[in-house]
Amino acid sequence: MRTPIELPDHHGLICGFGLRSQLPPQQLEWRTLTAALTEPYETVWLHFNLADVRARNWIATCDRIPQVARELLLTAEPHIQLEVLAEGFVSVLGDLHYDFDADPDNLGLLRMYVAPGWVISVRGRPLKAIDRLRVSLLHGAQIETSLDLMVHFLQHVTEIFGNVIVNLRAVVDEIEDRVLNGDFQEQRSEIGILRRRLARLRRHLNGNRQALTQYLLPRLPIWCRDTDVVELRRDLERLDAVMQDLELVQERARLLQEEMAGRLQETLNRNLYVLSIVTTIFLPVTLVTGIFGMNVGGVPWTQEPIGFWWTILTMVATLATTLMVLRRQQLF
Known part of the structure; x- marks a missing residue:
């Protein structure tokens, strides 16, 4: 008889950590979460999976999270943004999906509420940066405050x-080498896809920078430590x-695409020139x-026995005259 295997049910809690100064992070589990929250941790970080309805319900009914923050954590709004609240701030920042393979559709978003001693983050699909933060805490990374956790993220x-x-x-270097070697016909579609990827990445990064620089830095909460602000x-x-x-990479890709277009146009013009010369000759x-x-x-010469040869001679003469005129005009 096989022994049944019981898998732990975390109710959508991906990970939880209790953080104290000079001590390694302590993992928190769902079944002991209520008791753990009463411990004197300097900061508690809870990271949820929004695909689990129970996690959404817990966030929606959590009194420690302001209503504005709860709405932004649970909304499906696909835009990077940040809003400063009375005791902290809530943000939607860009991250990369865990299976990111340079596909612009794999740009993800992390939603995070940061308050003194309290951080709640949620995601819909696995993300790279927040998972690296989780792994670093599992390996004993020293993080004390909630803003410090944000800085590490x-x-x-x-x-x-x-x-x-x-x-x-x-990839741009490789395409450039091919173009310099004359193989630019097959690279046109590839450089176009690459430029679209770079544009999406730029919007993602620029959104993060604007949200943090324009909305967070000028209105940082008073509980933020100076050292954390410096690190931020x-x-x-x-x-x-x-x-x-x-x-710089985007500019190189643009110039490379222009170079390919110029070379293609030059090849087309050369082919048209050759075709024009051949047409003119004949x-x-x-x-x-x-x-x-x-x-x-x-x-x-229809009645002449050598009329055919007179015609051939006339054709050769006109051909020679045409070639001589083109040569004098330096067109051939």
Whole structure:
């Protein structure tokens, strides 16, 4: 008889941590969550999966989360935004889906409510940056305050987007090498797809930067530590550096596409030039054959035994004259 295996039911709680200074993070489980919240933790982080209805119901009825924050955490609004509240702030920031493969559709959003000693984050699909934050806490990362947790999340976001941009830069380098070698016919669609990916990534990163720079920094809550604010500003500077790298790659992709279009147009013009020259060369010959091919009376040399050869000689003469005129005009 097989022993039944009981899988733990976390009610949509992906992970939970109780954070204290100078102590390793302590994992929190759903079945002990109510008791754990009474412990003297400096910060509690709860990360939920919105695909679980029970997690949505818990957030909707949690008195510790303001109504405005609850609405933004549970809404399906697909836009990056941030709103500062009386005791904290709630944000929707860009992240990458865990299975991101340079597909613009795999750009995800993380919703996070940050208050003194209290952080609630939710997502609909697995995300990379927030999962790296979870793993770092499992390995004993020292995080004390809720803003410090937010700062560590931004560090992972910057690192992940930086790696993606490095990979896209390598793709641009490869396409550029092919174009310089003359193989640009098959690269047109690829460079177009790449530019669309870069544009989506830029909107994603720029949304994060604007939300944090324009809405959060000028109105940071008074409970934020100076050290955390300094780290937040440093992370935003790193984010600006990543944005600059992205803009450089985007500019290179644009110039490369223009180079490919220029080379394609040059090839087309060269082919049209050759076609025009060939048409010009054989136009007099075609005229001669058309004249002598008319089935009417009075056509010269119809009764001559060598009339055919006189016609061939006329065609050769007109061809030589055409070539000489083109050569004098430096067209051939």
